[in-house]
Amino acid sequence: MSIKRSNYKKLLTLVCLTIIIFFLIPLSATLGWYKASLLDILRVLFIPDNSPLSTVVWDLRLRRILAALVIGAVLAGSGTAIQASLRNPLASPFTFGLSFAASLGVAAALLFFQEGSIQRFQIYFYNPFVVSIFAFLFSLIQVIVILSLAYKVGLGARALVLSAIAISFVYQAILYLLQYLVLNEILTSTVIFWTFGDLGRISWGELYLVAAMSLAIVIPYFIYRSMDYDLILGGDELAKSAGISPERIRLETTIIAALGTALATSFVGVIGFICLVAPHAARLLVGGGHRYLMPTSMLMGSIILLVADVIGRTAIAPTIIPVGIMTSMVGAPLLIYLLIKGGKYGHRD
């Protein structure tokens, strides 16, 4: 197969995934407790009115759908970028404990600064900026821990992920301790409810914040670095001889992945494994070259999160299963499989 045909095939995969997303948006808007036909949904999507259906679609379902698309893409992109820049196929914001560090940050903001409250299954953040800044600061601590373990202590792929998971337990323990010490039923239940990763709780304002930061910083950076990730896979020496600094790119990549994860985690809680599953699924579709892998992985992240959320909303309706629980059920076996395989990234020695 010629290069042209192989590139064409990869491009076609990208186009197909984009089309799938455009079909999934109205389709997932039809599914749920409030029944409506696809035609009615399409009508209110294009011409919103004051009907109850329009309210359900615009205020409830579309918000979830857009949140799934943005957050799925950010988490998947972060996973792909971290995997390449650390040459570790087990790496991802979730398996590196960035999500748990961010969640501890949010809990700290909620418990100590009372930045939010719970009302009828909806958490209100008084100041979304403060909450996400806390989440970001805490995940930066984890970035420093991970990079030191990898490059000062010199841990291998498997050991690094297992240590990160161990550190996640510490974050969770601190989280429990905080809840125990604060012992304010309302605050504690706010935090507990928040820890279930759930797309439904993001508000439009918070969604704008996540989308703006993702589209302005996180996603463009990962796409821009595509070729450098290919180079870094070959080795630091090759990267340096091509005039790029692998150390700088690793640092920038993990910080930006932490930013993306912190933003996502602040408003929807911990959503595990999307960042690990999507890159591996995308790699099966378009191979390892990041020019195609990065966008494919982001689209796969959006699709997987959207589908997982639809299943969560409809499986035992009217009860909604938080999407974080859905993704963990699918993702954990993959992590175990990858650990058994040995965390190799096609090493040849």
Next chain:
Amino acid sequence: MGIEIKVKDVKIYYKSIKALDGVSLEVNSGEILSIVGPNGAGKSTLLKVISGVLKPKIGAVYFDGRLLREIPQKEVAMKTGLVPQRISSTGTLTVFDFVLTGRRPYINFMPTKIDEEKAYEALKKVNAAHLVNRTLEELSGGELQRVLIARALAVEPEVMLLDEPTSNLDLKYQQETLNLLKVLRSKGLTIIMTIHDLTQAYRISDKILMLKNGRVFATGKPEEVLTPQNILTVYGISTIILKEHKIITLAENI
């Protein structure tokens, strides 16, 4: 095509170990310089210094008389084609993805048609065009070596730096690789490589630099450097040299 490279009195210390202890060398365009010496003599370190990957605090490297550390990184990257001994991981990259990374110094955002064509031409030069869509894991040692050279050629370099280019190859591919280097030399490229096989070094090199414990033990034409006496001192092994076949043979005391 091709540049003159000078290294002057370079010292590299790793903590207390002297990896390079005052090394100097000179190589002109259209010449092959082989760096030989036992393991740990500093061969790979010297190659890293010349490629600009390692920046020496003491001593200097000159490209055509210009101080290497004063040349912008991008320009250095466009001049040098590095062929490492191995790659860290393959990450399910295809051969084409990998060779295309050689174009990185020319690419600002995404590779253009021209970059793709140059990468493909580089693969053709090493007779590996049929491998384009294979992943790096699927390659044999010989195929991978050719792909590594293709990646360096895709840079369109003026100097090729090769770390043990023949060590993982069978006889046929060793010969092919050396022949390719001769072709590149005839086009005026400057070629610097580290090599273990002294017979090959003898046959192909215009100059040889023999290192021992981070110092230059001998330098000059192959017949001046690769003498039984020098080899005995540096490697501690007796050899005889059959000049008419240009073959170095280990003596009977092994």
